Amino acid sequence: MAVLASEAAPVLVSADQWRAMAQAGERYPMFAAERERVERELRAAMAAGIKVPQPRDLGGGLTHEQHKANYKAIAGAGALYRLTGDRAYADFARDLLLEYARLYPTLSNHPAGKSSVKGRLFWQALNDSVWLVYSAQGYDAIRDTLTADQRRRIDDDVFRRMARFLSEENAGYFDRIHNHATWATAGVGMTGYVLRDRTLVERALNGTARDGKAGFLRQVDELFSPDGYYAEGPYYQRYALAPFIIFARAIQQNEPARGIFKRRDGVLLKAVDAVIQSSYGGKLFPINDAMPDKGLDTEEIVTGVAIAYAQTRDAGLLSIAGQQGRTILSPDGLAVARGVAEGMAKPFDFRSMELRDGPNGDLGDLVFLRRGGADGQALVMKNTQQGQGHGHFDRLNWLFYDDGHAVVRDYGAARFLNVEAKGGGGYLDENDSWAMQTVAHNTLVVGEKSQFGADWRVGEAHPTKPLFFKAGKGLQIASARMDKAYEGVVLTRTLAMVEHPDLAYPVVVDLFRADARSPTTYDLPLHFNGHIITVFDAEHSVRERPVLGKDSGYQHLWVDAVAAPSSQSRGLTWLLGKRFYTYRFAASAPTSALLVESGANDPKFNLRREPALIQRMQGQAGASFFSVLEPHGAYDPTAETVSGATSQIRDIARARGEGAEVIVLTLASGKRLALGVADVASKTAAHAVRIDGQVYEWTGPYARFDH
């Protein structure tokens, strides 16, 4: 650790860096505003005085919240001392830490600890780790203001003890390859840098045995896919990201030779990019257990953007920072604030991409097809692995966004985060009974049961198999297969975003093929968002709404209307925001069409009430569902004008040939647009499908035809 100037000088952010921030900060409004915000919070904390209570409460309780407030105060006070030179801040952090030095050695396991790994300050060790990550930063900033005795007491009785508790004394926990353990490795490692304790650093990086089989580096290697995707999905990726990038930054500062941000082809920076890519309109795609209102403006992503910008100088990140409206008090935050103030921001490059899942990238993928930038079209196709216990039973699910809105949506988690009256603020029973179930998603339900028998551990053993992905000009397409979700059933879905001069916006073409060993019931839900404008002929349950089923999520669906089985294509048009959306759909055998709404069997009003269309085919073993979703027209409530309210797609048809299918869209103009999809994704196989006297011939997994 050659960079150290003295045994007490700051190491996580150097004294020179702090000075640069102190001098330049006022010039950049975003940095100055954050400094003011922290100053305001800290002044309030200082006015309230030193409070380091005996640990007692669960999460949300008084002692829990006080210890949480304290680590923020220690970190904030450290930063403000460096930025202002005002010793009052340093003294406040010192006094807090001296109180901890008095309290901490007296503690054993937290009295309310229910977690398998109890903390000492908090009910779970996770929170103790977070305390350490933030307090270490604050302590680093003020450590050279202390007397040798004060320093020794805080070093030994707070940081060294806590680091020992979180590593050696809980080695099983510390050595896990899991994002909770990353907070522990980060806390221990940063403590190691601050205390100049090489052993702690080594333990953090390579595990308690220091052999590299555990520890932070192994976590970096295994917890993200090569594309930076995190197995549980964007909502948890946001959360998991924080300790990775915070500790990585500390490593970069102290041991740049490790090239931590270059590790695995820059996987940590890819992870920051991936989480931003996994958003629309500032909100993260709510796949798996996710709160749909969680967005890019969270603390974790603010931190991620700053640290990534400092490494990459990607001007697109500045526009994200601009939307976030804040940054952090660090050299990286200063760089962001300066970039924004100097007008360097460029639109973030939201682009089509395939995020491979799994440490080696061979456990499926999450696909984004995009067009038209941040407010344009975005299609998400979920071909991932299960996503552990927070994963939903929704392989081959898709979402669609347009013009700022979720048009085809995902319920996310059934939860009111931290709202005590709603199941204590945790996951509600309806998260299991509805939100996780297959029917709550836009993917095929076989036999009215959820995928993998609704057992996530079974799902975890079976990744989805991507067949192809291509983001071409005018045609973007992705396809994947799942053959283990249901015993003896092969599910293959191909989704394409197609452009055509006669169509105002790209349309989505969907071909969902199922092959079972014996006849069964197939249900294909579409959770659309908007007010129905025109609907296919159906029997309407206008005076009594039956419930659709008894379990697997069906018990939560009211039936509004049922259209009897038919082979004809049907259309459903809805209005959302300022656009119309027409979904035209049909299948290879007669299907009925049900309009349903969530909210049945919900005496506590835990569910949102949202509509869905379900296509139901019964008594078939093999089935193809094919459809097109078309955004069209403009509804302007201010000018009171409406245009393009009628779909420009007249019909949809489909034919099956030897090992391939073709879907044909007939446009209002009379032009035709066809998409051929082969069963097997071979680049060299030739296919020919005849439909209405026309023969479509191509070589390869898919082809587009215009005539």
Added chain:
Amino acid sequence: MAVLASEAAPVLVSADQWRAMAQAGERYPMFAAERERVERELRAAMAAGIKVPQPRDLGGGLTHEQHKANYKAIAGAGALYRLTGDRAYADFARDLLLEYARLYPTLSNHPAGKSSVKGRLFWQALNDSVWLVYSAQGYDAIRDTLTADQRRRIDDDVFRRMARFLSEENAGYFDRIHNHATWATAGVGMTGYVLRDRTLVERALNGTARDGKAGFLRQVDELFSPDGYYAEGPYYQRYALAPFIIFARAIQQNEPARGIFKRRDGVLLKAVDAVIQSSYGGKLFPINDAMPDKGLDTEEIVTGVAIAYAQTRDAGLLSIAGQQGRTILSPDGLAVARGVAEGMAKPFDFRSMELRDGPNGDLGDLVFLRRGGADGQALVMKNTQQGQGHGHFDRLNWLFYDDGHAVVRDYGAARFLNVEAKGGGGYLDENDSWAMQTVAHNTLVVGEKSQFGADWRVGEAHPTKPLFFKAGKGLQIASARMDKAYEGVVLTRTLAMVEHPDLAYPVVVDLFRADARSPTTYDLPLHFNGHIITVFDAEHSVRERPVLGKDSGYQHLWVDAVAAPSSQSRGLTWLLGKRFYTYRFAASAPTSALLVESGANDPKFNLRREPALIQRMQGQAGASFFSVLEPHGAYDPTAETVSGATSQIRDIARARGEGAEVIVLTLASGKRLALGVADVASKTAAHAVRIDGQVYEWTGPYARFDH
């Protein structure tokens, strides 16, 4: 008309004024942007060429839309010619008008005219009038570029003929005291100024008989209340406003001595203020037949703000213009753009007020109680007259807004404006069967029937009687009585917005008293907006939802839950945006409580599905319903924190004494807050009411007690 420089110089906006705009416009972004917008539209129209088709279609049809586009093009071309000096614009307007000079004399009544007053260019004379108002402005701007012959042809064969058609030839229409006729008087009057035709001006101002019994001035005197309220409500006020202010501006320019903007104590400027006051979050309060997405950014209000600002220089109007994001190409628009550019805008003064209804202000009132500015609390109480055919049966209705959201809301109109597939874009059947009915509002339903037997003509004969209104510090209160909505039933409601140091925000206290001759059924709906967090004990219809009734709107309500009759107070808490709302309610006799949702008997999915609470009391003649609505707490999905999720009001109680009632709120702190309300609004009457051993004594219509 002394101001005229020549027989052809512009008179609606003078040549000097145009020059000032041409010179200064570029400096003010809002003005420059509007000029660019108009230029863009006009360039497209010019590229498409002169199209003046034989009238044929109904509203929305091709010829209708073309003639509509043409009057915009004529007005825009006139303005751009003056602003740029480019003769191409003047020539385009000229060529369009010469085509009209060729066509118009050949026309008789519109072939598709179904309206009682058919137009010639359009299917109804209303549209012809609007054509005249806009085209006269464009013609005025280019008239001095024409040859004498061209001028004569356009003067005589377009404007004079059209003015004659809309006045002498349709005198019955022209002389109505109705806002449609205001477009006719405005068109004819502005034509009069442009053609220097004093007779036309006189006819416009004083009616075809020129005796003042009809015409614009009479319209100004009778169509607004002294406070500037327009009988049909804010949505139609916005629409009605345009011809008034546009023509008034022309009068002010040509005959300033008339002091048109000072007429009736400045009623036209009050009307502009009133319509802005009738909004929250940029959207108009959706009372009566209103589209809830209609806001302050409409063309009419943009025009109104500009004209009013030029008269008043009220800096609050500039902040409204800033939100609108645009202004108009006129001297007034220039003043607005300049004010905005120079940072003169101040927050608009949204304030508590009573808008009296009726030409003499004695036909009821619309009350706004506000606190905390634009995003704070706003309570609307509807004590107006019926509001003609677009009025709803909702006397004593209330709405409540907080933190940017409608918390207690009104359905507005059941209509998808101009969406052909939804009943041709007009009012849907459900507007009658649901939206207008009493149960669709937040006011008492007697005997499960709507007010006035759902006959608006009956309602029109019976104004609501305001009892008192006071916007005091910490207590704002309004009360009104209606005794003709139901035969033999006197309805009295008092609504108060009350502040208390123990409560984070003002709370709403509601006392609704009904006195009938014989026992009946009372239903008091509350159309709340948000997701239910906690609900009172009830039987839930989890597997089958019955429909509440057969008619009067009840046929559209699904029943979600029913709580048996009880005398205890009940509570309902919901979450909306970032705040919780708790409604605590009880009544003078046992009431049941129903949770319902709109959407039953709606096979075309014409209705939005929105929840409501209904308190039901049966078998009583006299009844008091009393309640409190409390905004509380904070839900932050970004920081994942929740605070104040529990109501700070422990209980609500009420007692009746001689000619008065008292409502007592018991706060969580143990403090009590009471409101006494007298039956008769006398300033000198003394009252005493005993409740739980405590005697409340006061003199006057109401009193507040703290202890």
